[in-house]
Amino acid sequence: MKTVTANRLxxxxxxxxxxxxxxxxxxxxxxxxxxxxxxxxxxxxxGESHIAVGAYLIELARDLPGGQKWxxxxxxxxxxxxxxxxxxxxx
Amino acid sequence: MYKYDSYDHAMVAxxxxxFRDQVxxxxxxxxxxxxxxxxxLMNGVYLQLHAYMLRVAIPxxxxxxxxxxxxxxxxxxxxKGYGHxxxxxxxxxxxxxxxxxxxxxxxxxxxxxxxxxxxGNCIRNVTADPFAxxxxxxxxxxxxxxxxxxxxxxxxPEFTFLPxxxxxxxxxxxxxxxxIRVHDIGLQIVRNEAGQTGFEVWVGGGQGRTPRLGHLIKxxxxxxxxxSYLTACLRVYNQHGRRDNLYKARIKILVEALGPEEYGxxxxxxxxxxxxxxxxxxxxxxxxxxxxxxxxxxxxxxPIPVTENRAFARWLDRNRRDHAVDGLSSLVxxxxxxxxxxxxxxxxxxxxVADLAERYGFDEIRATPDxxxxxxxxxxxxxxxxxxxxxxxxxxxxxxxxxxxxxxxxGLDYCNLANARSIPIAQAISTLLEAEGLSEKAGDxxxxxxxCINACGHHHVAHIGVLGVDKRGxxxxxVTLGGAFGTDAAIGSIIGKGLAGExxxxxxxxxxxxxxxxxxxxxxFIDTLRRVGSDAFKEAIYADA
Numbered sequence: 143m144k145t146v147t148a149n150r151l152x153x154x155x156x157x158x159x160x161x162x163x164x165x166x167x168x169x170x171x172x173x174x175x176x177x178x179x180x181x182x183x184x185x186x187x188x189g190e191s192h193i194a195v196g197a198y199l200i201e202l203a204r205d206l207p208g209g210q211k212w213x214x215x216x217x218x219x220x221x222x223x224x225x226x227x228x229x230x231x232x233x
Numbered sequence: 234m235y236k237y238d239s240y241d242h243a244m245v246a247x248x249x250x251x252f253r254d255q256v257x258x259x260x261x262x263x264x265x266x267x268x269x270x271x272x273x274l275m276n277g278v279y280l281q282l283h284a285y286m287l288r289v290a291i292p293x294x295x296x297x298x299x300x301x302x303x304x305x306x307x308x309x310x311x312x313k314g315y316g317h318x319x320x321x322x323x324x325x326x327x328x329x330x331x332x333x334x335x336x337x338x339x340x341x342x343x344x345x346x347x348x349x350x351x352x353g354n355c356i357r358n359v360t361a362d363p364f365a366x367x368x369x370x371x372x373x374x375x376x377x378x379x380x381x382x383x384x385x386x387x388x389x390p391e392f393t394f395l396p397x398x399x400x401x402x403x404x405x406x407x408x409x410x411x412x413i414r415v416h417d418i419g420l421q422i423v424r425n426e427a428g429q430t431g432f433e434v435w436v437g438g439g440q441g442r443t444p445r446l447g448h449l450i451k452x453x454x455x456x457x458x459x460x461s462y463l464t465a466c467l468r469v470y471n472q473h474g475r476r477d478n479l480y481k482a483r484i485k486i487l488v489e490a491l492g493p494e495e496y497g498x499x500x501x502x503x504x505x506x507x508x509x510x511x512x513x514x515x516x517x518x519x520x521x522x523x524x525x526x527x528x529x530x531x532x533x534x535x536p537i538p539v540t541e542n543r544a545f546a547r548w549l550d551r552n553r554r555d556h557a558v559d560g561l562s563s564l565v566x567x568x569x570x571x572x573x574x575x576x577x578x579x580x581x582x583x584x585x586v587a588d589l590a591e592r593y594g595f596d597e598i599r600a601t602p603d604x605x606x607x608x609x610x611x612x613x614x615x616x617x618x619x620x621x622x623x624x625x626x627x628x629x630x631x632x633x634x635x636x637x638x639x640x641x642x643x644g645l646d647y648c649n650l651a652n653a654r655s656i657p658i659a660q661a662i663s664t665l666l667e668a669e670g671l672s673e674k675a676g677d678x679x680x681x682x683x684x685c686i687n688a689c690g691h692h693h694v695a696h697i698g699v700l701g702v703d704k705r706g707x708x709x710x711x712v713t714l715g716g717a718f719g720t721d722a723a724i725g726s727i728i729g730k731g732l733a734g735e736x737x738x739x740x741x742x743x744x745x746x747x748x749x750x751x752x753x754x755x756x757x758f759i760d761t762l763r764r765v766g767s768d769a770f771k772e773a774i775y776a777d778a
Contacts, residue, residue, distance in 0.1 A: 160299065224574050
């Protein structure tokens, strides 16, 4: 399965495209796309650059980022793995 | 330090107004992303993995307490309460919203800061020895020259669209702490046989995909000729640089292709035409700029305190540096807490540093290429008070120059270009070396880590370099040995196959244990390595791999 991700224009946050054509920050709400659907949905998403910047497809495995880019997309999903400063600053 | 004049203020204000309009047009759809991207990059705005990143220029790494407090407030009001100091003596915010960036730039402009030319194929923020104007081994303060170059290169119409980015460094001390041989142009202040000061001009150094050490093309350049000669260097590059190939577009590739002698000959041909023209620097203008960079007034020649407080004594031993003025010291504020993120600093810590600089440090702070901060001028009688303030702020780690003083790029935790994480590797190495007591025992060792071959973390010029690579979705790390950043600049060599990330800290610990076993007397790590060769360490690195 695949889904479409991008960065939100206003603040750059990671977003995913839903089955109804909305954009969400929650991967759980993102559309699950078969390979034959994926390119068409990406084309639609790419036309929404007033909302989403740099749309592209990612692979999913058991509803989480999969494929060779699983780590990169996992970090985009859950944030930096570096701990300390971020945690300290926002505590 | 340099103070903006009315022209500087107007120039920055005009640029912010222009960018505010560009952001508005992007948000309402009048500009596409393809149109907007080069415009935002010219203002230091990148789009990274999680958010926009704003890179703020700190000219030659010098800032005052008011500027540091403003950086802290921006971190608090528009980011997540922290900032990240880079190897180019700049500061990056990792989380600003695009809609807020014009307001952030307004705040920066109010304290004479900006983000202009921190990205793009232009002349970037000029870097300098972070101890400039304070170092005991200094021939001349390089900052006035860096400021002159900054003014010349800002919005330079001829050099705004170079084949690739262009980095200039200035060093005025005996020891090279600016990395002049790994810059596109490095300027080393020297004195000739007649006793006049001028510049050695080194060209064609750089790191990244094709690391190269620069070549000396002008052994002595008179100060008044600085801008005409730089212009000639840039013109030859601008005309012949490889715009057809991103990976061959830096000046190092051109200098290598032509040969340094031929490149220098072409520069001289151009220079002869323009040398006597309007770019000749008037003595009065050089003197005017120099007056912005006066040393602190004479102070009482108070000695370094003798203390029985072991923590204070250890910090003095590692983080204090001799000053050109008797009675003063320079202090390194390590941004490398054990297990922390190299270069990160919270808003509260920034405010604490600003307060200490204002009260005890002649209102000056420096950012270093090692991702630390410096208070360049502190009275010896105030050293304990400063240390105490740093302890309270969590900034008194006594590891400047040690193996736990690790440089690391943001890596895959933040950066869109990265292939692998670098910060967690730095954190794990730091934690293990400290736990095994190796940081203290091994003494002066540089460890630098990159998450991709662009080498923002300077792994090529580390005694021990670590480069993250991606192999079919898995992170691996190549170890390089023998690099050096300064006077003895060298590019490290890859020692062998990549290691899994979890194996890197132990491999480096074994390497340092080996060094401690085979070193002669008090020999530094890099000297032992040069004496015995890297093969002596290879077995240690791969012992458990």
